[in-house]
Amino acid sequence: xxxxxxxxxxxxxxxxxxxxxxxxxxxxxxxxxxxxxxxxxxxxxxxxxxxxxxxxxxxxxxxxxxxxxxxxxxxxxxxxxxxxxxxxxxxxxxxxxxxxxxxxxxxxxxxxxxxxxxxxxxxxxxxxxxxxxxxxxxxxxxxxxxxxxxxxxxxxxxxxxxxxxxxxxxxxxxxxxxxxxxxxxxxxxxxxxxxxxxxxxxxxxxxxxxxxxxxxxxxxxxxxxxxxxxxxxxxxxxxxxxxxxxxxxxxxxxxxxxxxxxxxxxxxxxxxxxxxxxxxxxxxxxxxxxxxxxxxxxxxxxxxxxxxxxxxxxxxxxxxxxxxxxxxxx
Amino acid sequence: xxxxxxxxxxxxxxxxxxxxxxxxxxxxxxxxxxxxxxxxxxxxxxxxxxxxxxxxxxxxxxxxxxxxxxxxxxxxxxxxxxxxxxxxxxxxxxxxxxxxxxxxxxxxxxxxxxxxxxxxxxxxxxxxxxxxxxxxxxxxxxxxxxxxxxxxxxxxxxxxxxxxxxxxxxxxxxxxxxxxxxxxxxxxxxxxxxxxxxxxxxxxxxxxxxxxxxxxxxxxxxxxxxxxxxxxxxxxxxxx
Ligand SMILES: Nc1ncnc2c1ncn2[C@@H]1O[C@H](COP(=O)(O)OP(=O)(O)OP(=O)(O)O)[C@@H](O)[C@H]1O
Ligand SMILES: [Mg+2]
Numbered sequence: 001x002x003x004x005x006x007x008x009x010x011x012x013x014x015x016x017x018x019x020x021x022x023x024x025x026x027x028x029x030x031x032x033x034x035x036x037x038x039x040x041x042x043x044x045x046x047x048x049x050x051x052x053x054x055x056x057x058x059x060x061x062x063x064x065x066x067x068x069x070x071x072x073x074x075x076x077x078x079x080x081x082x083x084x085x086x087x088x089x090x091x092x093x094x095x096x097x098x099x100x101x102x103x104x105x106x107x108x109x110x111x112x113x114x115x116x117x118x119x120x121x122x123x124x125x126x127x128x129x130x131x132x133x134x135x136x137x138x139x140x141x142x143x144x145x146x147x148x149x150x151x152x153x154x155x156x157x158x159x160x161x162x163x164x165x166x167x168x169x170x171x172x173x174x175x176x177x178x179x180x181x182x183x184x185x186x187x188x189x190x191x192x193x194x195x196x197x198x199x200x201x202x203x204x205x206x207x208x209x210x211x212x213x214x215x216x217x218x219x220x221x222x223x224x225x226x227x228x229x230x231x232x233x234x235x236x237x238x239x240x241x242x243x244x245x246x247x248x249x250x251x252x253x254x255x256x257x258x259x260x261x262x263x264x265x266x267x268x269x270x271x272x273x274x275x276x277x278x279x280x281x282x283x284x285x286x287x288x289x290x291x292x293x294x295x296x297x298x299x300x301x302x303x304x305x306x307x308x309x310x311x312x313x314x315x316x317x318x319x320x321x322x323x324x325x326x327x328x329x330x
Numbered sequence: 331x332x333x334x335x336x337x338x339x340x341x342x343x344x345x346x347x348x349x350x351x352x353x354x355x356x357x358x359x360x361x362x363x364x365x366x367x368x369x370x371x372x373x374x375x376x377x378x379x380x381x382x383x384x385x386x387x388x389x390x391x392x393x394x395x396x397x398x399x400x401x402x403x404x405x406x407x408x409x410x411x412x413x414x415x416x417x418x419x420x421x422x423x424x425x426x427x428x429x430x431x432x433x434x435x436x437x438x439x440x441x442x443x444x445x446x447x448x449x450x451x452x453x454x455x456x457x458x459x460x461x462x463x464x465x466x467x468x469x470x471x472x473x474x475x476x477x478x479x480x481x482x483x484x485x486x487x488x489x490x491x492x493x494x495x496x497x498x499x500x501x502x503x504x505x506x507x508x509x510x511x512x513x514x515x516x517x518x519x520x521x522x523x524x525x526x527x528x529x530x531x532x533x534x535x536x537x538x539x540x541x542x543x544x545x546x547x548x549x550x551x552x553x554x555x556x557x558x559x560x561x562x563x564x565x566x567x568x569x570x
Contacts (some may be wrong), residue, residue: 193439200425200436206387207423209407212440212488235354 001291003161008287010155010165013280016285018171018240020279021178025233026256027263027271028185029226035202035266036222038110042117043095044230045253046124047088049246051231053128053237056143063144073146077173077239085232092227093220095120101216121250129246140245143238147173168203170240177236181229182272188225198222202266255282255303258310264320274321282306303322334488335396338363338523339384339415339492344393344403346383347375353379354390355547361492365473366514366524368555368570370542377527378420380544381494385417385523386410398491412440416490420497420527422481426470430461433469433480437487447487454483475506482513493517494525499533511537531568535559543568 026048033041058080062068068076099120103113129139147170155162176224189195199209201218209215238244259278263270285305289297313321335342337360346354354376361367370474371377382388384395386407395403411417416437425433434454437503438447455462458479464472472480485493495514499507507530515537518524528534535541535555543551543564551563558564 120511193435196428196432196436197439199428203425203427204423207419207425208436209387210385210419211436211484212408212411213436214408216408235523 004291005288006161007163010153010162012283012287014165014167014171016280017276018174018279018284019283020276021175021182022233022237022240022252022275023256023259023279024272024275025178025181025229026252027259027275028182028268030257031260031263031265031268031271032198032226033224034260035268036198036219037100037104037113039113040117040257041100042114042253042257043120044226045249045256046121046128046228047059047092047095047227047249048234048237048252048256049244050091050128051084051088051123051234052244052248053132053141053246054087054231055080055235055238056141056244058083059143059146067150068144077146081177081232081235082234085228088231088234089224089228091231092223095227096220096223101219113119125246125249132246139245142243145242146170168240170236170271174236174240178233179206181232183228185225186268186272192220192232194218209227255306258307261320262310262313264323267320267322269323270320270322278306278310281309335360335399337361338365338398339525340396341380342394342396344383344390344395346388346390347422348379348381348388350545353388354383356393357383357541357544357547357549359549359552361523361525363516363523364521365539366526366537368526368528368538368541369544370528370531370534370541370564372529372545372567373478376547377544378496379547381525381527383495383508384410384494385415387417388561393427411488412461414488414491416485416488416493418481418493418495418498420500422474422477424469424472424477424480424484426468428469429466430472430480431465433484434461434487437484440488450487450489454464454486457486457517458483464536475502476509478502478506478510482510486517492523492525494527496527497529498526499528499530507533528549529562529568532559535564 025096026044029044030041031289033039033044060257062076099116100113103116132141147168149169151167151169153165189198197208197213197218198221200211200213201215205215213264237248255278256275259274260271262278263274284297285302289299289301289305316325340360341357343356343358344354345352345356355382369377369380379388384389386405386409390403393403394401397413397415400413402413425436428436434451435447438450441447447510460476461479461483464476469477469480482498498510502510511533514524514526526534526538535558538555540554541552541558543558544550551558
């Protein structure tokens, strides 16, 4: 049994990492908004989904104009991801403006904002579905293939206890782009003036306003960044997995939220770590559950496995693995 | 309606509420440039609400607040702060997970020039040398007295025209209170206009030019420091 598990390890690492970094970036969107507003923004998973569709739209438009064939793939990719990120960033700002800010002004209970975010989640799903069906006749969309060159890691000949592992070039793209995003965000939050303002607002909003900080603007910036990162990750998802539908944000959103909780909600580095860990665990389960349980449970139980881990962590460390930094009210 | 005032700050007949509860009723007070004015009163009298109404954290329902010739009673807090009114809030409200350096930097959030920020920080260190030794410590791990120094230092980073302090002596040992009051006095002597809220009436009246007494949301007495200190009512209620 152990030998089997070890054989599959390289592939599990590759697939788990791909999924994990996707979770990590989406988890940041949840954790940033929670850190600043104590709001679980359930619509965030659907902002990710909308990003995937916006990416697909731009990609199809470029293809229609002949750019896909004419330009280097990486340039096309950069155009697509930048446009989709800006568009979803603005979408996030718009959602906050229209739905959450009026509630905040009225000092509405947090539960109302939470229910509002669930409502927005449905609105986004239906809106995207409507537009996709209108344009293509089907709400499931398959993007033009990109970065699908296959590589095989010939591990077996050198290290006989490993099987060979395979990946697509998109794996490298996902990994590099998400790592760039994670590092950039970390630097922004910890090293820039606006990042400092964001942390100050998260720690004590009223006092931050006494420091000439326009709190509403900081909240808008937070939504822009979280949503833009989520949307960009949607584009990566589309390229990596090929097919998208309006409901991909739901399950992925819940997993990313789980990752945020795992890392200690409100803590950005915790969310990164939680995401990667959840992705690895999930892929480990998908690959090994049937071996471990002698066929009683198949890969389809991977989610259960991941959530059991979450529950265990929360029983023993309810504040999450890095929970110390959760907003403590003064 | 253009409001006029001969004073640096003038609060005219403001009523302030927390949802339905009225906390201030027709509060009137003024401060002239270079003065140090104290507002004293017991728990729940409305001292903090008065400061919050001036700084824009609470929006008065009626009345007006004129600062430097400008009506500011409807300004959001960050706009009021930009005009040069700094508030050191009750309970200090240090950002607990920002370092001491960051807590100071955030006080100068509106300043772009790094040299200006560095200069101001040096000035703060002149008043509070202890902060310089603690620059990389998290604000939340400082002692109560150090946090009060940091809160005042943070406000000084704004280079305010008017500094409002809400019970800076709260919870501090007498010797630290003395230090803080000495520094408040020193800042005032160097030209800073100060509005000082205190329950510690004796020490506040000692350094103040003038004072107001607030009771259940209304100003019930005012006068210069010595007068109030000798006033029978004040003695009975606050200096016992
Ligand atoms: N956020 C709030 N919501 C509702 N009522 C409030 C709020 N803040 C203050 N109050 C009420 O307004 C009144 C004035 O409070 P305020 O904080 O201004 O008093 P204070 O003079 O500063 O008292 P203390 O010396 O205890 O700080 C009190 O009756 C208080 O209960
Ligand atoms: Mg008070």
